[in-house]
Amino acid sequence: MGRTLLILREPEIRELLDPASCLQAVEQAFTAYATGGAELPPVIGLDVPESRGEIHVKAGHLRGGPNYAVKIASGFYDNPAKGLPQNDGMVLVFDALTGVPAALLLDNGFITEQRTGAAGAVAARHLARRDASVVGVVGCGGQARYQLAALALVRPFSEARIYGRRPERARACVEELGRHPGMPRGCRLVVAGSVREAVAGADIVLTVTASREPLVHAGWLSPGTHVTAVGSDGPDKQELHTDVLQRADLIVADSKAQCLRLGEIHHAVASGAIPESKIACELGEITAGLRRGRGSDGEMTVCDLTGVGVQDVAAAAVVLQRARAAGIGETLTL
Known part of the structure; x- marks a missing residue:
């Protein structure tokens, strides 16, 4: 043959x-x-x-x-x-x-870009409030675009604030997304001047950087916020301060074993900020109907996406x- x-x-x-x-x-x-x-x-x-x-x-x-x-x-x-x-x-x-x-x-x-954006949308579908309308994005590279394009399929947001270390790149991201046919009609896209400005009061927070130090602090987040952390795909990367996971009512991993080695969960557990038992479940257990997702509008939820094969x-x-x-x-x- x-x-x-x-x-x-x-x-x-x-x-x-x-x-x-x-x-x-x-x-x-x-x-x-x-x-x-x-x-x-x-x-x-x-x-x-x-x-x-x-x-x-x-x-x-x-x-x-x-x-x-x-x-x-x-x-x-x-x-x-x-x-x-x-x-x-x-x-x-x-x-x-x-x-x-x-x-x-x-x-x-x-x-990789497309399926990572899709994973973020799966997390939002099951963990973000149904009335979520304001999105804060930390990072303005390619993945910011893929995350928002996929998110629009499950939560038609009305505003997205995008923060980047280089304002000119954040502006370019906003301009490009403004021409994207997949953005919700009438959506307001703006450049945020700081991480705090991007995430404060947001219903959904997306972190899409390669940061080696925490960028998002729990005190900046509102009750009911959902956070999808995408960038921490290596043991030395971290986007969320461990106090975010301490405060979270529900923590979900794409792969528990992998997140304990690589992700935001890795930093929080290794530092003693949270016990391993605080990891509620894996995202697939929720999509399979084995575990519940968001339980109430007031819960703060975190999904750690390290990327699985x-x-x-x-x-x-x-x-x-x-x-x-x-x-x-x-x-x-x-």
Whole structure:
């Protein structure tokens, strides 16, 4: 039997993976992971300190699915000054019956961006108040855009305040989002002058930075706020002061084991700010209906998203299925 490899490039992948489809796939993947329907090995982290680079390798398999996948994603923080994108990556897809390579998705990190935004929307769907209308975003890079585009699918917010360390980049983010067709009609997009200005009084707070020190303090947050922390995907990264988790009424992890090693939960537990028992559950337990999400409008909720490989598998499966159905991509004979 001949062996072939389907090659898809970023423009094709962008056409094939829209936010709504990705959101649905990622939610189903969380459910599978929480109910024993997925295989998920630990993350491999590799640093290239002399180039201010970091690489994450994540893999996963949804049981019964036709494929498993391995994702390599990188962030080299000096790249923009060199005229190169900060983030990059690719996804390798294999046949789950034979282990034969099935596809090479040269997405340049797009799948990671899209599925991370989708995960934030899944968290908001189950943990944010239904009447949430004001969003505070800490960070103005690409992920700020993906988070808000996905969030609009589940909570049609009326205002988003965006903070960035460099005001000109925050302004560029606001201007770009103002032209985004997925933003809620009439939504007010503004640049915040500080982290506190972005999050004070917000119904939903999104943190999307690579910060190594806490940026958000509990005293700035209102009762009923939901916080989705996205940026702490390494043991040395931290966006939330541990007092945020101390104050939270409900703490949810995408993967409890992983968050204890990498995320905001890691810092809070390791410092003694909270006991491990305060972690209520994993997000997939909520999507599966095994545990409740938000219990009341007054609760403050926190979801720690460190990124799990089943998200990449689920997103890649959507891309691959649609590409094959439409006859898109280049086929390479092995």
